[in-house]
Amino acid sequence: MEVTMAEHGETLPEHKLDTAALYDTLRQSKASVEEAVAKMLAIKKEARPKSQLRELATQILLNFVTLRQANGSILLEEDSVKAETERAKASVELATLQLQSLLYEKNHQIKAIKACKDLDTKYPDIELVPQEEFFRDAPAEIKDSLISKDSEQNLMLKRLNFEMYQRKELCKHRKKLEQRKKALQETVSHRKKFLSSLPSHLKSLKKASLPVQQQLGVSHMKKLKQQQLAELLPPPLYVIYSQLLTLKETFGENIDLELIGSVKDAQGIACQLANKSTGISTKSEDSNSGDVPDGEDEGQRSKRLKNSSRRENLDQSGIYEAHPLKIALHINDDVAVDSNSKELIVLEFEYLKKLNVVCVGVKDSEDPENNILCNLFSDDNGLELPRQSAKLMIGDCNSFQERRTSRPYKWAQHLAGIDFLPELAPLFKVSETSNDETARNAAILSSLSLYHQQNRVQTIVQRMRARIKARIKA
Structure with missing residues (x-):
């Protein structure tokens, strides 16, 4: 029965169900034993007849037998689960070995591909100009030369010669640019040196012009x-x-x-x-x-x-x-x-x-x-x-x-x-004491005159100078 259930994939649920029932039996038997022991202790305390003790002892022994049977069934079930686990472990180990073999083959193939790519050929990977540019820009002595009888190889060699010709020209141009760069750097260094010394020259010029400024009254x-x-x-x-x-x-x-x-x-x-x-x-x-x-x-x-x-x-x-x-x-x-x-x-x-x-x-x-x-x-x-x-x-x-x-x-x-406006109107006091229009006009003119005097810096300076001189004389 177990083999049949295992083939249909239902072994584990049946084991789980049986194990749960066995554990329930263990708990019930344990509870019955504890209850019987409690009753025996109560009979002894109350000095009841010993015949009741025999029945409880018999019940306890029966429960022990039940516990023993359930424990044995649980152990057998655990052995069967361990056997199934060993069988599953063997299949997992086999799959692991196969995976390691595949990874080893993969690494071997990657190394082989890299070795093929790194293999040096007779003509290295040189980025040559297209054929249209070669026939348009290459000198006549390179285009008309005959290096090999094979037409494709001859064309390749002529393109390689044109590449070498271009690189030599670029090297010559680079040397000219380096010489020009060196000359410009020397010019820049001379100008920096002049600019660094310019503040001292300006300072001396400023110092030399001070007497002239003082003489002319110009600061x-x-x-x-x-x-x-x-x-x-x-x-x-x-x-x-x-x-x-x-x-x-x-x-x-x-x-x-x-x-x-x-x-x-x-x-x-x-x-x-x-x-x-x-x-x-x-x-x-x-x-x-x-x-x-x-x-x-x-x-x-x-x-x-x-x-x-x-x-x-x-x-x-x-x-x-x-x-x-x-x-x-x-x-x-x-x-x-x-x-x-x-x-x-x-x-x-x-x-x-x-x-x-x-x-x-x-x-x-x-x-x-x-x-x-x-x-x-x-x-x-x-x-x-x-x-x-x-x-x-x-x-x-x-x-x-x-x-x-x-x-x-x-x-x-x-x-x-x-x-600012005054807190009290200039004509407020005048209007309280007199209603004369002439007095009002005189108050307005007096206020305007005082404002004009206070608004002139020349008046302020003259009054200050006069007050100081008066105090000195006093």
């Missing part, structure tokens, strides 16, 4: 450098620089201009502005914060503490951060117009990026109390921010820091081209 290199640096200035400072430069060159005002600061940082800011065309962002902060004090004195004290702490926070947040480049204005005495004239004062113009205002201060001045720029025009002490947006950014302490010597004067904003 071309310095002026060119100043123009390149001026392109990195923010628009408000550039407007001031262009007006001061025009005043110096056109009207002959005895002043000097100088751009100071970090050029590298200014170039970085210029690159950022070139990448993104965004304006200066202003952020308004809440000005009403904190609890309301009960007493009047305590409220003033807490407000003063709050303003001082807020000023410190503003310094830390970079509200007063300035552009890296500044304009230094040297105002000289107008009595002597030569190069040895006395320097009266040096003003520095800086641009605060976040507040969008221009500040002016005296160079190396550390005393804000004795500020010569204060009230250069009436009601302009530099402590009041000219722009409402800047006041909103600062918040409660809407006045500029008193300890800073560089302050945002109104005339500096006018020079920089930063125009």
